[in-house]
Amino acid sequence: MLINGARLPSEDRLMDVGVRNGLIVYVEPSGSDIAPAAKTVENGHGGVLLPGLVEPHIHLEKAYLLSRMEREAASLQEAIAMTADMKHSFTRSDMKERSLAVIREAVRNGVTHMRCHAEVDPILGLTAFEAALELKEQVRHALDLQIVVFPQEGISKSPGTTELMEEALRLGGDVVGGITYQDADLDGHLDCVFGLAEKYGKPLDFHADFFDNPEQVAIVGIAERTIASGMQGLVSAGHVTSLGSMPYEQAAAVAELIGKAGVHIMSLPATDLFINGRGDREKPRRGLTPVRMLMEKGVNVVIGVNNVRNPFTPFGKADPLETAWLLAVTAYMGGESDAKQLIRMLTDGAARALGLTDYGLGLGKTADMVLFGETSERDILLNKPESRTVWKRGVKVADSRTVSNLIGV
Numbered sequence: 001m002l003i004n005g006a007r008l009p010s011e012d013r014l015m016d017v018g019v020r021n022g023l024i025v026y027v028e029p030s031g032s033d034i035a036p037a038a039k040t041v042e043n044g045h046g047g048v049l050l051p052g053l054v055e056p057h058i059h060l061e062k063a064y065l066l067s068r069m070e071r072e073a074a075s076l077q078e079a080i081a082m083t084a085d086m087k088h089s090f091t092r093s094d095m096k097e098r099s100l101a102v103i104r105e106a107v108r109n110g111v112t113h114m115r116c117h118a119e120v121d122p123i124l125g126l127t128a129f130e131a132a133l134e135l136k137e138q139v140r141h142a143l144d145l146q147i148v149v150f151p152q153e154g155i156s157k158s159p160g161t162t163e164l165m166e167e168a169l170r171l172g173g174d175v176v177g178g179i180t181y182q183d184a185d186l187d188g189h190l191d192c193v194f195g196l197a198e199k200y201g202k203p204l205d206f207h208a209d210f211f212d213n214p215e216q217v218a219i220v221g222i223a224e225r226t227i228a229s230g231m232q233g234l235v236s237a238g239h240v241t242s243l244g245s246m247p248y249e250q251a252a253a254v255a256e257l258i259g260k261a262g263v264h265i266m267s268l269p270a271t272d273l274f275i276n277g278r279g280d281r282e283k284p285r286r287g288l289t290p291v292r293m294l295m296e297k298g299v300n301v302v303i304g305v306n307n308v309r310n311p312f313t314p315f316g317k318a319d320p321l322e323t324a325w326l327l328a329v330t331a332y333m334g335g336e337s338d339a340k341q342l343i344r345m346l347t348d349g350a351a352r353a354l355g356l357t358d359y360g361l362g363l364g365k366t367a368d369m370v371l372f373g374e375t376s377e378r379d380i381l382l383n384k385p386e387s388r389t390v391w392k393r394g395v396k397v398a399d400s401r402t403v404s405n406l407i408g409v
């Protein structure tokens, strides 16, 4: 297959991209006389071709709960409690159905890789995890799914959770999850999850410092442990919003430590903006992690949708461009170079956070790609177009013209 005349982020001329056996085997300027013969030719029409979008932080089994809620949550603790209540009635098929609805939408929108947090706790046991594991196989032709073994209800707070996490890791969990604000003893929590990461040889992904209270800085402990255990580059943390409420000098010092530890920071604006800042009667804070400061300190900052239509986030759809647009507005990222940066966060940055090694539009990489009609990253971000053509391992899985048939999940 050959895509003719597309714009690649790294090139200022139109390029042709050739794919064979699921891999990118040809990348040359359009019109080159060495262009190989192809069975299928797709006209790029000068639109931007990106590597597949990466959704680095999402909760599948608790998506689409609005119709089951009697009211909106007024705080993080209330969102956790409301969801824990609803979890008692989750069944495996119910979780799979709602998860699949999210995945279908994500694939249509150009997502080829996703990291989900599957809840492992005494309420659900391993059912959410097992449902995710089944989905991972079911959708693998369209999407690579990483599963975080996620102790949403806390570890010391919910006895039996460590054993469930171990079982999930033995069954094929990809990443050890942590949630620093659910357990009173931070050191004990970190001992447990860093211990599991070492024992099973897995990366770590935290929910951390989801507050607008500058006293909450579990991220410092996470960064220090990351360095001490030699896990630089293998640890991520979502939210980290307390950092945005800290005095500048103090926040800058923490950002520097995060950079040194190579911890990837996942900004989750749809949830963070909705939950944080509510206690401020005047001058309410936005409650985001300080994206620009972190990037200035060399931190890999990426963007996740986190939740889709539940007590934590009664908005949203599985479209990374919508989440990036929201961050652009609220983190003052309105320029052309900001748009390029935001697109890099959704692609190369998120791929780095997820440890993907065969990612990108280079020769020999897996042909996971999304083609837009827009001719610049800025237009992609501003238009959030419906029209996208998506390939997974060189096979077209979504096209604005014939979407549902092609996805097949």
Ligand SMILES: [Zn+2]
Pocket: 057, 058, 059, 117, 207, 238, 306
């Ligand atoms: Zn989350």
